[in-house]
Amino acid sequence: MTPSMQRLLGELRKLPGVGAKTAERMAYFLLREPKEEALALAEAIQEVREKTIPCSTCGHLDERDPCSICSDPSRDPYVLCVVEESRDLFAVERLGEFRGRYHVLGGRVAPLLGKEAEDLGLDSLARRVAEGGVREVILATNADVEGDATALSVRRALEALPGVGSASGPVRVTRLARGLPSGSQIEFAGAGVLKEALALRRDL
Numbered sequence: 001m002t003p004s005m006q007r008l009l010g011e012l013r014k015l016p017g018v019g020a021k022t023a024e025r026m027a028y029f030l031l032r033e034p035k036e037e038a039l040a041l042a043e044a045i046q047e048v049r050e051k052t053i054p055c056s057t058c059g060h061l062d063e064r065d066p067c068s069i070c071s072d073p074s075r076d077p078y079v080l081c082v083v084e085e086s087r088d089l090f091a092v093e094r095l096g097e098f099r100g101r102y103h104v105l106g107g108r109v110a111p112l113l114g115k116e117a118e119d120l121g122l123d124s125l126a127r128r129v130a131e132g133g134v135r136e137v138i139l140a141t142n143a144d145v146e147g148d149a150t151a152l153s154v155r156r157a158l159e160a161l162p163g164v165g166s167a168s169g170p171v172r173v174t175r176l177a178r179g180l181p182s183g184s185q186i187e188f189a190g191a192g193v194l195k196e197a198l199a200l201r202r203d204l
């Protein structure tokens, strides 16, 4: 095997869900298809990496900062939906129900992987809430152990602020209802299930 082929295989194997066999199939596919088409993939990767930046307000990955959601005046800036990743934001957006804004954590609490709450940039979320006006923070983390731990960390960070979390306080903290099957991930949840979980969210 040539060094360049070995390099390609090494890169492909870094992709999620790609083992040695799949990497080989992909590599040979890329070698056999017309050169322009194989290079189109390389160009697409380059373009998306050059153009995509995290929104300095909410952390969502977009081609503009503030992102298209933060800069949309028709969206309620005082209801924040907290998600683990931008892909979860897309899952909620696809429902077409939510008209507030988001906060993308860019990760989750996963003690076994050494991911602690400190890595999540909760300060920027707390700052947004502390600026005032926020009525509700909806925790839309995944319905699994790590999603629960993440939701708890977010709640703790917010509860340190005045007026947050108490029943009479101005800022409600809610979590998606348990209609979401335990252990399930938001990005793969059916639209109906996710819609119901959002509608039936409850105070945390």
Ligand SMILES: [Zn+2]
Residues within 6 Å of the ligand: 055, 056, 057, 058, 059, 060, 066, 067, 068, 069, 070, 071
């Ligand atoms: Zn944004």
